[in-house]
Amino acid sequence: xxxxxxxxxxxxxxxxxxxxxxxxxxxxxxxxxxxxxxxxxxxxxxxxxxxxxxxxxxxxxxxxxxxxxxxxxxxxxxxxxxxxxxxxxxxxxxxxxxxxxxxxxxxxxxxxxxxxxxxxxxxxxxxxxxxxxxxxxxxxxxxxxxxxxxxxxxxxxxxxxxxxxxxxxxxxxxxxxxxxxxxxxxxxxxxxxxxxxxxxxxxxxxxxxxxxxxxxxxxxxxxxxxxxxxxxxxxxxxxxxxxxxxxxxxxxxxxxxxxxxxxxxxxxxxxxxxxxxxxxxxxxxxxxxxxxxxxxxxxxxxxxxxxxxxxxxxxxxxxxxxxxxxxxxxxxxxxxxxxxxxxxxxxxxxxxxxxxxxxxxxxxxxxxxxxxxxxxxxxxxxxxxxxxxxxxxxxxxxxxxxxxxxxxxxxx
Amino acid sequence: xxxxxxxxxxxxxxxxxxxxxxxxxxxxxxxxxxxxxxxxxxxxxxxxxxxxxxxxxxxxxxxxxxxxxxxxxxxxxxxxxxxxxxxxxxxxxxxxxxxxxxxxxxxxxxxxxxxxxxxxxxxxxxxxxxxxxxxxxxxxxxxxxxxxxxxxxxxxxxxxxxxxxxxxxxxxxxxxxxxxxxxxxxxxxxxxxxxxxxxxxxxxxxxxxxxxxxxxxxxxxxxxxxxxxxxxxxxxxxxxxx
Numbered sequence: 001x002x003x004x005x006x007x008x009x010x011x012x013x014x015x016x017x018x019x020x021x022x023x024x025x026x027x028x029x030x031x032x033x034x035x036x037x038x039x040x041x042x043x044x045x046x047x048x049x050x051x052x053x054x055x056x057x058x059x060x061x062x063x064x065x066x067x068x069x070x071x072x073x074x075x076x077x078x079x080x081x082x083x084x085x086x087x088x089x090x091x092x093x094x095x096x097x098x099x100x101x102x103x104x105x106x107x108x109x110x111x112x113x114x115x116x117x118x119x120x121x122x123x124x125x126x127x128x129x130x131x132x133x134x135x136x137x138x139x140x141x142x143x144x145x146x147x148x149x150x151x152x153x154x155x156x157x158x159x160x161x162x163x164x165x166x167x168x169x170x171x172x173x174x175x176x177x178x179x180x181x182x183x184x185x186x187x188x189x190x191x192x193x194x195x196x197x198x199x200x201x202x203x204x205x206x207x208x209x210x211x212x213x214x215x216x217x218x219x220x221x222x223x224x225x226x227x228x229x230x231x232x233x234x235x236x237x238x239x240x241x242x243x244x245x246x247x248x249x250x251x252x253x254x255x256x257x258x259x260x261x262x263x264x265x266x267x268x269x270x271x272x273x274x275x276x277x278x279x280x281x282x283x284x285x286x287x288x289x290x291x292x293x294x295x296x297x298x299x300x301x302x303x304x305x306x307x308x309x310x311x312x313x314x315x316x317x318x319x320x321x322x323x324x325x326x327x328x329x330x331x332x333x334x335x336x337x338x339x340x341x342x343x344x345x346x347x348x349x350x351x352x353x354x355x356x357x358x359x360x361x362x363x364x365x366x367x368x369x370x371x372x373x374x375x376x377x378x379x380x381x382x383x384x385x386x387x388x389x390x391x392x393x394x395x396x397x398x399x400x401x402x403x404x405x406x407x408x409x410x411x412x
Numbered sequence: 413x414x415x416x417x418x419x420x421x422x423x424x425x426x427x428x429x430x431x432x433x434x435x436x437x438x439x440x441x442x443x444x445x446x447x448x449x450x451x452x453x454x455x456x457x458x459x460x461x462x463x464x465x466x467x468x469x470x471x472x473x474x475x476x477x478x479x480x481x482x483x484x485x486x487x488x489x490x491x492x493x494x495x496x497x498x499x500x501x502x503x504x505x506x507x508x509x510x511x512x513x514x515x516x517x518x519x520x521x522x523x524x525x526x527x528x529x530x531x532x533x534x535x536x537x538x539x540x541x542x543x544x545x546x547x548x549x550x551x552x553x554x555x556x557x558x559x560x561x562x563x564x565x566x567x568x569x570x571x572x573x574x575x576x577x578x579x580x581x582x583x584x585x586x587x588x589x590x591x592x593x594x595x596x597x598x599x600x601x602x603x604x605x606x607x608x609x610x611x612x613x614x615x616x617x618x619x620x621x622x623x624x625x626x627x628x629x630x631x632x633x634x635x636x637x638x639x640x641x642x643x644x645x646x647x648x649x650x651x652x653x654x
Contacts, residue, residue, distance in 0.1 A: 314505020
C-alpha cells in the first residue's frame with residue numbers, strides 16, 4: 001500500500017505544469033468558496049447579533065395563551081407574576097439579565113397630525129442588564145430613557161416617526177391607546193431621544209417609553225413578555241434546555257422561545273443566501289469536475305503504454321482504477337490545502353482593508369466587508385473539491401483499466 | 413522433460429477498421445495462421461522473422477495478453493483459452509515475466525522499485541521483496557544503480573532492469589519481445605548473453621523474438637515465422653537448451 005501510494009504521489013508531479021494548473025483551478029474554487037462563505041457567515045453573524053440586540057434578546061418568555069389566541073384586550077394574554085418569573089430565570093447560568101416588556105400600539109399625535117406607532121415599554125435598568133446597550137440602536141439625537149424620570153413621561157421615537165411628526169428632542173407628543181379594560185386612555189410624553197435601528201420600516205413606527213408609564217397608560221400590571229439576555233448567543237440552546245423545566249413549576253403556564261424561533265427575517269435572509277452559496281458550490285463542483293476530467297484523460301492517454309505494461313505484468317484492473325482515483329484524490333487534497341491557505345490569506349487581507357459596502361435594502365447603515373474564518377466551511381469546501389476530483393477520475397480510470405493490453409503496448 | 417508452452421494450431425485474425433460490414437469475407441487480416449510450438453522448461457528459444465511475420469502476436473498469445481481466434485495454448489499446464497480475464501491476469505502475474513522492446517519501466521520509480529513492482533502486486537512481504545530485488549539487480553549487475561530512476565540509466569542498463577523485473581518473481585517463463593531492438597550491437601549482445609546466463613544458472617525458460625540475425629548465433633533453438641506461419645524449427649537439430 002505504501003509503494004502504491006508513493007507511485008500515485010510521484011505520478012501527480014510527473015507533469016508539474018499541468019498539476020500546477022489543476023491546483024490553481026481547484027485551489028481557486030476552494031478560496032472562492034471560503035471568501036464568499038466567510039462573507040456570508042459574517043453577514044449571518046452580524047444579522048443574528050443585530051436581530052438579538054435590536055430587541056429580540058436571546059430568549060423570550062410568554063404565556064402559553066399568547067400563541068393560542070389573539071388578545072381581545074391589551075395584555076389579556078400577558079404575564080401576571082412576571083417579577084417571580086424574572087427572579088427564577090436570573091438564577092440560571094449564563095443569564096446576564098431579564099427585561100420585562102410590553103408591546104403595544106396606538107396613535108401618536110402632535111396636535112396637527114396623527115400617526116400609528118408600535119410601542120415598546122421597557123425598564124431601562126433591566127434593559128441595560130441584558131448585556132447590550134439600548135438594543136444597539138443609534139441615537140440620532142438626545143439621550144436614553146431615564147429609569148427614574150421626574151414628572152414628565154419620557155419617550156424615544158424612531159427617526160422616521162420624528163420626521164413624520166415634525167418633532168425634535170424636547171418637543172411633546174400625545175400618545176393614545178386602549179386600556180386593558182377597553183377604554184381609551186392618553187398620556188403626554190416628552191421626546192428625550194430620536195433613534196435609528198437601521199431598518200427604515202421600524203424607524204417609521206418606533207416608540208419607546210418606560211414600563212411604569214405604559215402600565216399606567218394601559219391600566220395593567222402585566223407585561224407582554226420577558227426578554228432574557230445571555231453572555232453568548234452560542235449558549236442559547238443550553239440555557240433554554242435548563243430553564244424550561246424550572247418554568248413548569250410556576251403558577252402561570254409559560255412558553256419559552258429561543259431567538260431563532262422568533263427571527264423570521266433572519267431565517268429568510270439566511271435561507272436565501274444559503275441557496276446562493278449552494279449554487280456557487282455547484283458551479284465550483286462542475287468547474288473542478290470538468291477541468292479535471294480533461295486533465296486526467298490527457299494523463300491517461302500519455303500513460304497508455306505504461307498502463308499496458310502494468311496490466312501485462314498482471315496488475316489487477318481494479319488497481320489501475322484505484323491508482324487513478326488515488327492520484328486525483330491527492331490532487332484534490334493538495335488543491336484544497338492551497339485553497340484553504342489562499343482563501344484565509346485573502347480573507348485576512350480583505351479584512352485589514354476595512355472595505356465598506358452600501359446599506360442593504362431596508363437598512364440605513366453601511367455594512368463592513370469582513371470575511372470570517374469558518375472551520376466547517378474549510379472542511380466542507382475541501383471535501384467538495386476532493387469528491388469532485390475523485391468523481392472526475394472515475395471515467396478516465398475506468399477507461400485506463402479497460403485498455404486492450406496489446407494495443408496499449410503498441411501505443412506511440 | 414516438462415512442457416512449459418504448448419501452442420496447438422493457433423490462428424489469430426484481426427478485424428480491419430475501415431472495411432464495410434457488408435463485406436464480411438474481407439474484413440479480417442490474419443496475423444498468425446495454424447501455428448504450433450512446443451517449448452520445454454529451461455529452453456532458450458528465439459522466434460525469428462521479418463517485421464509483420466507474427467512474432468509479437470505469437471508472444472502476446474503465449475503471454476496471455478491476447479487470445480487466439482482458433483486453436484489452444486497451454487502455459488505451464490493451464491489452457492489459456494478457458495481462462496477469464498482475471499485468470500489470465502493471475503497467470504501473467506505469477507507465471508510469466510515480460511521484457512519489452514522499449515523497456516517500459518515506470519518512470520517515477522527507481523530501478524529497485526521497478527524490479528519490486530511484480531512482487532508488490534503479488535503481495536510479497538516487504539522484507540522478502542527487499543531480498544529478492546537485491547538478488548535480481550545483482551544478477552543483472554546493476555546493484556550500484558538500484559536507486560537511479562530510468563531517465564538516468566543508459567538504454568542497456570534500462571533493459572537489464574527490465575530483465576531483473578521479469579525474473580524477480582521467479583516465473584516459469586520469460587517472454588522478451590524484440591528486447592534488443594533499441595540497443596546497439598554491443599549492448600544487444602551483452603543482453604542476450606545475460607539472458608542466456610540466467611537461463612543456464614537459474615533454469616528459466618526464455619522465449620524472445622528478434623529479426624537481428626547476429627543475435628541468433630548465440631541461440632540454440634530458433635523458430636522462424638513468415639507471414640504468420642512457422643516455416644522452420646531447428647529443435648530437432650539439438651542444442652536448444654542453454
